[in-house]
Amino acid sequence: MKVQRNDKCPCGSEKKYKKCCYLDPAKNAEITRAASMSATWAELVELLSKPMEVYRVKVILIRMGLRGMSEEISRTFEIEGNHTLFNLHMDIQYAFDWDNDHLFSFYFGGKLFDTENEYSCSPVGDHFVSDMGAPSKSAEKTQIRDLGLAAGSTFLYLFDYGDELVHEVVVEKIRDRDDGDKKLPTVVSEIGTPPPQYGEIE
Ligand SMILES: [Zn+2]
Structure with missing residues (x-):
């Protein structure tokens, strides 16, 4: 899946993605990677919540x-x-x-x-x-x-x-x-x- 700029940020901040992690290259790379490995929003959020x-x-x-x-x-x-x-x-x-x-x-x-x-x-x-x-x-x-x-x-x-x-x-x-x-x-x-x-x- 792909996170759209106007979606809520999957980090859980309640801000729009484009005003949150999208602006941080490292966090954005992490979200893009996790999204490419996820089929649903729930999977994406779970993947992002895992410790490194x-x-x-x-x-x-x-x-x-x-x-x-x-x-x-x-x-x-x-x-x-x-x-x-x-x-x-x-x-x-x-x-x-x-x-x-x-x-x-x-x-x-x-x-x-x-x-x-x-x-x-x-x-x-x-x-x-x-x-x-x-x-x-x-x-x-x-x-x-x-x-x-x-x-x-x-x-x-x-x-x-x-x-x-x-x-x-x-x-x-x-x-x-x-x-x-x-x-x-x-x-x-x-x-x-x-x-x-x-x-x-x-
Ligand atoms: Zn965020």
Whole structure:
């Protein structure tokens, strides 16, 4: 369904939509998304009343080029469901201290370079379409909550198609956001020190 500008705002404010959430880009995006998933007004209101989900994801560096890791190097994040894959890319870049200077992809079929299940972007969030296989989807336009993930789901993050920094992402837990939550995203665990991105100088 679609909310019309003159409808009551589905947030429950009793104001007209066009004078309420319509004016706030973030709230408007949320309402547009919920409306597209709802058949009735009641469904829409219910969907909007649900708390945001919080995903706990562990990102494990599994190899750099041909070199595997001899010990665990991981960072665990809590992120909200409306976080995009591009946002997650930025979290990983910061937490692993990588230089955000290369293309990246997430793969949801368990295989690298599997274009059917690929979400990609440039370092600044522009979607690009490779000339190999099916075109990838945009990491910047895809939110975590729209990927059908459950606790135990895993996917891959490949940063830099040349040097191949390969990470496995494990969804450890999904819960509702609550009032005790600090500002998210947040890093909840750090194990090991990531090696230098470009190798050590001998
Ligand atoms: Zn409103």
